[in-house]
Amino acid sequence: MSEPAAQPLLASATRAVHQLRDLGDPLPADVTARLAELTAGPAAEIEALLRPYVLVEVGVDEHAGTVTRPGAAPPRLVQHGWTSFLVRVANPHRIEGRLNGTTSGVYGVIDHRSHSARIALPDTVDSVPRIKDAWLQTRLATSGELSGLEAEYHVISAYSRDGGRRSAELAFTLAVEDRPPSLTRPPGNRAAIEMMMTATEYGATIEFESRPAREIRLDVREPDGASSMAAVTVRDAHGRSYPSTAMRLAPDMFFHEHVYRATGEVVVLPDGEYEISVRRGPEYRPVTRDVRVEPGTDAVELRLDRWVDPAAHGYYSGDPHIHAGGCSHYNVPSEGVTPETMIRHVRGEGLWLGSVLTWGPCYYHQKQFFSGESISPPALLENEAMQQAQGMTWSPRPTDRDDESALRYDVEVSGFPSSHSGHVILLGLTDQDYPGTQLIEDWPSWNLPIMRWGRAQGALTGYAHCGLGLAAGTDELPNHVVPGFQSIGSNEIVVDVPLGAADFQAGAELAPAAELNIWYHLLNVGYSTLMLGETDYPCIYDDGPGVGRTYVRLPSPPRGPRALEAWLDGLRDGASYFGDGRSHVFDFAVDGDTARDQRVAEPGPVRVTATVAAWLPETPPLPPEPGRPAYSAPVGWHLERARIGGGREVLLELVVNGYAVASQRVLADGAEREVAFDVTLERSSWVALRILPSVHTQPIFVEAGGRPIRASKRSAQWLHDSVDALWTAKSGFIRAGERDGARAAYDQAQAIYQGRRDESEVDG
Amino acid sequence: MNGCCGPVDTTAPIAVTINPEARVNVARTATRLGVLAPGDWHPVDVTIVNDGYVTGPLTIESAPVPGVELDLPVHVLTGEPRQDGGFRVRFDAPATVDVTLTFRALAALGGLAQHSTISLLLRSS
Structure with a gap:
């Protein structure tokens, strides 16, 4: 040889x-x-x-x-x-x-x-x-x-x-x-x-x-002693993971290192030395302890370390974009996993709501779980016999926090004929089948009819992974480079918003300039489009639900069959912010008023206030091994990327009509701090706070002297020109029989932008 | 989605698929490359199946490997469900090398974990 x-x-x-x-x-x-x-x-x-x-x-x-x-x-x-x-x-x-x-x-x-x-x-x-x-x-x-x-x-x-x-x-x-x-x-x-x-x-x-191995009971505890679900990572002295990722059965995922376990549930370990880490989403600091498993060891206490409690301020978290099937991460992409598995993951990340979106590859299997209501099922094993055959005898346990998490099954229009125009998310549907359709292939080949159908049901309609294809080769924000609309970001939003059919875009996954630019331009010409944080779990991020998340202020916790509807109502009308959950902005107000829409007699000075909290470890993490990402993704939102130098401060910015007009450093030690900015509004304006790439508030719209926000002629022109670019990129994928209707809608959107451009007070 | 998850029907030795979420996957097919004569450029066909309507550039990246030249053109995705593509390889002298190729749709997310990367044994004699 x-x-x-x-x-x-x-x-x-x-x-x-x-x-x-x-x-x-x-x-x-x-x-x-x-x-x-x-x-x-x-x-x-x-x-x-x-x-x-x-x-x-x-x-x-x-x-x-x-x-x-x-x-x-x-x-x-x-x-x-x-x-x-x-x-x-x-x-x-x-x-x-x-x-x-x-x-x-x-x-x-x-x-x-x-x-x-x-x-x-x-x-x-x-x-x-x-x-x-x-x-x-x-x-x-x-x-x-x-x-x-x-x-x-x-x-x-x-x-x-x-x-x-x-x-x-x-x-x-x-x-x-x-x-x-x-x-x-x-x-x-x-x-x-x-x-x-x-x-x-x-x-x-x-x-x-x-x-030989034995079952080790995990005594997961909230700081107040309550039982809970958490993400638990177990490694031995050689760095081996338990249970091995070589093969895992739902609810344990082979693309996670961690597993989700409730108080009293088990992992199976042979005698030895272990490092066990526990965390429940970004509102908790990771806790790691060394454990020796030896004869007589039957339980390990894992005390969670919460550093911030947005719900105590009335802000409730949600992830509007997670999947139970479809991505390549699932070995049976046409099926996926059950609600009992998904609720375990959502609870383990400390999320109040998770929108499980049925989409192309898994549509016909997963649509059986749609009910038009929020659900909070017990986190049962979806194939107990298989678990037992694998030697897993643990029994799922309820926890004191189970009713603080719910799922709602809805639809992402991905893998459908209109997907070239961006992936529509429909939140709060009562009917998941487009009228007159039997198959996915029967659906419209552009999005506006779908958005209108969703809104007619009372659903909140918007676009997923908004920044995909919208990078313009610059980190400048805002910028006026018209993108090529070459992928599946917030494409048709430039048509659907002026026609009153799109409510939001979702992101907090990619570079801020790619995601926020289109949003800032829409805000600058007077639309109150929402922006949500999402994960697209496990398509964009594998880590777990809630990598990108949205916090909505509500008068009471979202529970029961109408939990999502309550959360959406708060989103439409009240205060909210989105990001990675590692920094938070509570009680964002202009002149002490937290209302989203405000009116003043005339432009002038205002005071912007909020309570801000952020947490970073005292020192930056060690660099990753070559070829491995530092954090969740190469360009994702993560407060670590906001760290100034090697210190522990991050930059909080006040944004007016798309531009950062003031800033101050915030110590990311987990403490809540009152912040204030004094700024003069020259005209009707939108105002927001941000720490990029970690958190961004929804704007407060301040209308001065009865004049609507028309903050930038250039924004209106950018939107107008983007409609042309979108038509160039996507019209070839619209069916011939629908193309005239689409062109008319595109023309209508452009006419509206021209009107708003002419109404704008400044170039911007 | 018909055929979302199955192997690509092609005679090309490499198949690239872009799924509805714009993630790029690459895989070898049953077609063998054979032994390549030194001194000549040899085309290697790539079939691209695009379920994500992704347009814009699709790049093929590789670290330099001594003993072989790679001509890795940038393909322009049209958004159509199927496109033909390819690249070329050339040896100066008989050798056996392992090249790692990464396919990226620059306007989309790029790859899906390591699924957008393939290793290829190239032999010249």
């Missing part, structure tokens, strides 16, 4: 080692450091470095048959947990194909090319009969694609139901796609059958040692 070239071997090894890290089973730091130093080999040193961590070596013969032999890695597993190892593949004949792992007696949880009736994958898998009697499960955590290199590395994850010593055989088959296809057998079986006809022992028998 020729030796593999060092560069591709190193690339394969590095990918596998990173995969181990991401699965929570990292190799020792000195090994990964040495690997990083080996920029181009030699191959022998790479192989020697990784050999101790290889569980099995797979040899591929010239017929794509395989022989598997034990490697040097100690075959140590964890009872009720997943452990990941390297697999080395020797492929001297340079065969390309897909490697599949098998465990004797278990035909695989993942078997999507078989004759099983549907794609069977981890988060909704229904494979109980196949695995409940098997103590061992294995799966390749890498793609299994063999590149044709003479040697390469993959990763295998193994789950042990039992503790103690057990023997098992591991074997692999190689599916070679360019063989003559068989109508009755999936690729790979052919090679397996040929292997079975030889006398060769093609599997590796391995004596596993599985560390």
Whole structure:
């Protein structure tokens, strides 16, 4: 066999080692450091470095048959947990194909090319009969694609139901796609059958040692002692995550490191040293404690550390954009997870409301959960039998805080014929099917008819991930560069707002200039369009619901079937702000008045006041490993990005008609502080406070002398020109039969902007 | 959404999909690249399936890899549901290299975790 070239071997090894890290089973730091130093080999040193961590070596013969032999890695597993190892593949004949792992007696949880009736994958898998009697499960955590290199590395994850010593055989088959296809057998079986006809022992028998584990009850407590749901992250001294992310069942998600647990619920851990962190959204400081699990350990107290309580000020949080299915993060994107799982995630992030939006890929399955009412179900396991087959016997527990979170199922018009014009969010629908439609494909091919249909039901209508495609190559805010409308941001909002059909746009996910510019221009010409913080969980952010969030002031907590409607009423008429939840602005007022619409006799000086609170750790976090984002996303909203220098201050800005006219530094130590600005309003104006990129209030509109806000001719012109740019980019996607109607609406919007431009007092 | 989650039907060795949320995914298909002769530019076809109506530039990025030249043009997405694209590779001398390619729709969110990145073994002899 020729030796593999060092560069591709190193690339394969590095990918596998990173995969181990991401699965929570990292190799020792000195090994990964040495690997990083080996920029181009030699191959022998790479192989020697990784050999101790290889569980099995797979040899591929010239017929794509395989022989598997034990490697040097100690075959140590964890009872009720997943452990990941390297697999080395020797492929001297340079065969390309897909490697599949098998465990004797278990035909695989993942078997999507078989004759099983549907794609069977981890988060909704229904494979109980196949695995409940098997103590061992294995799966390749890498793609299994063999590149044709003479040697390469993959990763295998193994789950042990039992503790103690057990023997098992591991074997692999190689599916070679360019063989003559068989109508009755999936690729790979052919090679397996040929292997079975030889006398060769093609599997590796391995004596596993599985560390016994026990259920550890988590005693999650609010500062006042109440029981609660929280996000809990468990790592051992080697950095491994528990339960392993190699395979998780809903409500535990493989794209989280944390899991959501209520007071009294459990995680399963072997004896050892652990670092356990607990947090319940950004209103709480993360709390980390070291825990030794040993004989006699049956519970761990986790005391939450709340630093701010917006609800005590009358502000109630909501995330208007989360999903229970559809994104690639879900292994069955056409189905997803149930309300019982989603409410667990929403409670665990301390959100009062989560709008679970049904959309394209999961529409026909998820629409069954729409009821036109808010719900707050118990956080039950959605597939208890599967959990039990996996050895998870914990029972969901109610908490004292359960009724402080609710879900409302509604619709995001994404993956529909009109999606090119931006993704419409409809909040508070009573009917989720557009009139006269049977299929998604029947819906209108532009958004205005949908917005009007939603508003006729009393829904709040707006646009998701507003900044997508609206970046103009500048961080200046406001700016007057007309964007290309090349993606799925607040596109048609420039038509729908002047025609009275759009209420809001949602963001707090991307760069502020891309998100806020269009909003500022709409405000400058006299519209009272709302801006909401959202997450688009888990499409834009995986971390959890409420990464972007909106706080609305209400006279009483939003509870019961009409919880969302109460929250929307507050949003329409009252005070609110949005952001990442790491900074807050309460009681924002102009001359002591918190009303959203105010009238004064004439322009002049006003006093702007608020109570502001923000919290940052005393020192900035350590830089991330190369290639890993510092915080949630490369450009997302996060108060850490507002930190001034290496200190703990952030900049609070007063915005009038789109421009920051005054500012002051705020210490982000979690304390609530009264702030005040004295400013002279030259004309009817909108006024807001912001700490970018962390929090922004809705404006207060001050109308002076009975004149409506017409603060910028340039804003009106930008909006007018944006309608042209939008037509250029999107009209080709509108059906021929609807295009004339759309053009008429675009013309109408432009005429309105021209009128407002002429009414504006200044260029702006 | 028909075909939102299945493999792309194509004879190109690489398939890029942009989902309704404008996230970019890239995957190898069953089509093999074969061994490439040194000295010549070799086209590698890419099929682009665009369920997100994304327009604007789609870039292909790669760190330099000694021994191989990559010609990675910027594609302009039209928003149409399917487009053909590709790039070229050239070896000066026989070699085997592993290149990592990242596909980004610049006007959209870019990739979906590591799903917008693919590693490709290129062999010349």
